[in-house]
Amino acid sequence: MRLIGAQIRAQMQYKVSFLTDFLATFLGMLLEFAGVAVLFLHIPTLGGWTLPQVAFLYGTAEVSLATARLFTNGFDAFPETIRLGSFDRVLIRPRSAFLQMLAADFSLRQAGRVLQGVWVLGFALWWLGEPWGVERWLFLGWTLLGGTAFFSGLFVVGGTLAFWTVESLEAINILTYGGATMASYPMNIYATWMRNFFLFVVPLAFVNFYPALVLLGKSDPFSLPPFVPYLAFPACLLVFLASVLFWRFGVKHYQSTGH
Amino acid sequence: MAYIDAEQLGKTFKVAKHQRGFAGALKNLVSRQHTLVKAVDGLSFHIQRGELVGYLGPNGAGKSTTVKMLTGILVPTGGQLSVGGITPWQRRVEHARRIGVVFGQRTGLWWDLPVVESFDLLRYLYKIPADRFRQNVKKFDDLLELSEFFDTPVRSISLGQRMRADLAAAMLHDPEVVFLDEPTIGLDVVAKERIRTFIQQANTRSGTTFILTTHDLGDVKKLCKRVLMIDRGRLLFDGLLHELQERFGDERELVVDFSEDYSHISVDCAKVVHRDQRQVTYRFSRKTCSASELIQVLAQRYKIADLSVREPEVENTIRRIYEQKLLQRLTEERP
Numbered sequence: 001m002r003l004i005g006a007q008i009r010a011q012m013q014y015k016v017s018f019l020t021d022f023l024a025t026f027l028g029m030l031l032e033f034a035g036v037a038v039l040f041l042h043i044p045t046l047g048g049w050t051l052p053q054v055a056f057l058y059g060t061a062e063v064s065l066a067t068a069r070l071f072t073n074g075f076d077a078f079p080e081t082i083r084l085g086s087f088d089r090v091l092i093r094p095r096s097a098f099l100q101m102l103a104a105d106f107s108l109r110q111a112g113r114v115l116q117g118v119w120v121l122g123f124a125l126w127w128l129g130e131p132w133g134v135e136r137w138l139f140l141g142w143t144l145l146g147g148t149a150f151f152s153g154l155f156v157v158g159g160t161l162a163f164w165t166v167e168s169l170e171a172i173n174i175l176t177y178g179g180a181t182m183a184s185y186p187m188n189i190y191a192t193w194m195r196n197f198f199l200f201v202v203p204l205a206f207v208n209f210y211p212a213l214v215l216l217g218k219s220d221p222f223s224l225p226p227f228v229p230y231l232a233f234p235a236c237l238l239v240f241l242a243s244v245l246f247w248r249f250g251v252k253h254y255q256s257t258g259h
Numbered sequence: 260m261a262y263i264d265a266e267q268l269g270k271t272f273k274v275a276k277h278q279r280g281f282a283g284a285l286k287n288l289v290s291r292q293h294t295l296v297k298a299v300d301g302l303s304f305h306i307q308r309g310e311l312v313g314y315l316g317p318n319g320a321g322k323s324t325t326v327k328m329l330t331g332i333l334v335p336t337g338g339q340l341s342v343g344g345i346t347p348w349q350r351r352v353e354h355a356r357r358i359g360v361v362f363g364q365r366t367g368l369w370w371d372l373p374v375v376e377s378f379d380l381l382r383y384l385y386k387i388p389a390d391r392f393r394q395n396v397k398k399f400d401d402l403l404e405l406s407e408f409f410d411t412p413v414r415s416i417s418l419g420q421r422m423r424a425d426l427a428a429a430m431l432h433d434p435e436v437v438f439l440d441e442p443t444i445g446l447d448v449v450a451k452e453r454i455r456t457f458i459q460q461a462n463t464r465s466g467t468t469f470i471l472t473t474h475d476l477g478d479v480k481k482l483c484k485r486v487l488m489i490d491r492g493r494l495l496f497d498g499l500l501h502e503l504q505e506r507f508g509d510e511r512e513l514v515v516d517f518s519e520d521y522s523h524i525s526v527d528c529a530k531v532v533h534r535d536q537r538q539v540t541y542r543f544s545r546k547t548c549s550a551s552e553l554i555q556v557l558a559q560r561y562k563i564a565d566l567s568v569r570e571p572e573v574e575n576t577i578r579r580i581y582e583q584k585l586l587q588r589l590t591e592e593r594p
Contacts, residue, residue, distance in 0.1 A: 089367055091332045093384055094355035255334045255348060258272065258327070 025112035033058060033120055036184070047189040052127035053216055058184040059121025060140075060208040064147025065180040066113035072152050074104030075159025082162050087254065097251055098244060101159075128216070136215055143211035146236035150207050151176055153236075153243035160243070163250040179204045188221040195222070203239065206232040261305035262343055262436070262468060263329070268302040269337030269492075270324050271295050298324040300492040302338070308435070309466040311458070313473065313483030313500070317581045321492040322472050326438055329470070330360055343435055356385060359429030363441030367425055368413045374424050375409045378431060385432035392431065399427035402457050419450035426457060436468040437461075443475050455481045476573045490581070500573070507576050512569040513541045513553055518562040529553055537564075 036058060040051040049057075069076075078101075081087055090100050125132075132140075158172030179202070187195050187209045198204040199222075210229040213220055220228070276292040299321045306312055316322050327333035328340060331347035331354045340346060347354045360367065368377040382392045400406050403423040408416045416424070422442060429437055439458070443451040459482055461467050471478060479486060479500065486503065488496040496503060513529070517537045524539050525531055528548035533540035543553055550568050557563060 085365065088327070088332050088362070089365070091351065092330060092355055092358075092360045092367070094352045095384060096352070255332065256336075258324075258333055 022112045025110070026116055029062065029113055029116035033116070047186045048218075048221070049186040052124045053212070053218075054185060055120055055124035055127070056216065057186065057208050057212055059117050059119075059124050060143060060147060060212070061180045061183040062117030063114060063121060063144055064117075064207055065151050065176065066110050066117055067144070067148040068151035068155060068176075069110045070114065071102050071148075072155035072159070073110070074101040075155045077104075078159035079162040082254075091255075098247055139211065139215060142233045143208060143215075146211075146233040147207040149240040150203070150236040151180070153240040154179070154202075156240075156243035156247055160247045160250040163253050175202060175204075179207075183207050183209065186221075203235045206235045260344075262308040262310075263304075263306040263470075264341045265302055265304050265338070266340070267338035268299060268325070268328065268335055268340050269297065270299040270321075270328060270333065271297050271336045297492050299328070299335070299489075302489070302492075302494050304487060304494065304497055306468065306470070308468055309462070310485060311462045311469045311471065311482055313471050313479045313486040314489070315473070315479065315486055315577065316489040316495075320489045322489060323440070324492075325489065326440060326470070326472055330358060330438055331355065356432070357435045359432070359434035359437040361422075361425050361429045361437070361439045361442050363422070363439075363444040366413060366421055367428055368421075370414050371412055373410045373412055374405065374416070377413065377424075377428060381428055381431050387432050391433070395431050395433070396427075399430070402460065403427055403453065419446050419453075422446060422450070422454060423457075426454060430461065430467070433465070434467065436470065439469065439471045439473070441473055441475075442471070443473070443478055451475070451477065458482055476577060480573050488577075488580070495580075503580075504570070504573065504576055507580055510542055510544045510575070511550065513543065513550065513557075514567050514569065515539050515541065515557060515561075515563055516565040518564045521561055524561070526553070526556055528556070 033055075036054065037051065039046070040054075044050075046054055074081075090097050090104075093100060154172060154176045158176070161172070179198075182190070182198070183204055187198070187205050190198075195205070199206075210220075211232050212218070214229045220226075272295070273293040274296050276294055302321075302325065314322055314325070324333065328335050329342060329347060331351045334348045342354065343357055345354050345357075368374065369380065372380075378392075378396060381387070382389075387395075396405075403426070405423060405427060408420050408424070413421060413424070426439075426442065442458070443454050446454065455478060458469060458471070462469050462482075469482075471483060473479060484499055486496065486498070486500050487494060488503075512532070515538070517524070517539065520537060524534070526541070529541040529543035531539060532542045541553065543550075548556075554566065557566075
């Protein structure tokens, strides 16, 4: 925890850069959503989803991704770390390497994205109008937590790959950033094979789509059993835990090959 | 049971063979060929608590690999190792708590933060009790004058200051053993002396064990009574520095100040290497004659005002060992 505080202080040392970054990311995301909103000027619904409902998807995806990024930035920068031989420093310290990585490059600039996601989410909820009971808020909380765990897991896997390949595979970005963009729209607009892939293989649909069905009171276009949305959090958690195991495997590999 | 016990320690790497040319690159994609490189081979040594040992060897000899195994970063492929009763890579976190490491070429501190904040983070990481921490910081400040740059970010301080900070940082948690990898590299003479003095005092006052990997023989001369020498992964020498000198440093110099000007000052058993009016430097080896023999010969022939004997430079001794591969593999004798 202290390490994170230190990182924040370190980044705030570069005050001007920090502020401009913050504003830039915030505005950038605003514009992106504006682009989505424009879409709705032409069509009333997208696959049966209204603008505020899509905004809900967008907001939850964005918050999950950005929060994940906040903590796993160290994994994103990992290829560089390995190349410079800076990982040895981590192994010298009396703490788990994984925890050190989480705190390592805590990126405050992502805070802009988180805020923007929250803003969109808030807007969506306000527009939807219905008052929510405690249960729904809690469920939303679990959803966001799950989404963060999911994307964090993907970032961890992406970084761990640096133990084997010098370049981190850009493919991971397809799943994370691409995935978040994809999750910003209702799953039923996508081709069947994509839907199945993102439900059973890389369970992106559990990040926000399935929980949204429950929260927004929509029926499942894929007619899966009604308990499926409640699998969202466990599924995301599994992804995260699997990534931690993969990371530990990677560290073992490093300790035997030296790179 | 010594504090550090290494028994037939070995580390073999699989290095991918790089094929040349385009056809080679294609072949590389399909089937990788590997060669086995024995970075460390059958290393055995025992180090007691409180020793200050120098670890020498030419580049690529296997020193870093050994240190990485000792610090728990790397897992050996053969043999056994225990440091303070623990196998480093098996109980990494526990081991990390007891050791300090200084990498000469990389810092262990946080680059953008003031030095004092790095120290605070270390206090938290190593769970150092507050009063012990304060004591140590004060002690290191006294010895290394850290307060000059306490509040300056690490990226802004000079190399000499950074080394001092790194050294203090490595010792804040009172480690049992400290591994130093080129701690004086790139430093000016004054800075080197400061670092060496600090290490010496830390060793004698606190009984901290030090393993010093260095190419700087000034470090070795000042600090290490015992040295381990490694080349191509094998231990070549494990003993006292002066033993190394005696075995291999056979050339010494005699500097003579004559009372009068002599035109012929050559002798059979020694070579004149320098002459400056009445001061002549002779170089001789124990094979040809002893110092006293040479002095007697000169004293009989000439009037001498003053003379001094110079011991062989450690640098020359070690250079000859590396270049001429004078040391064959050391066979282990159990103490």
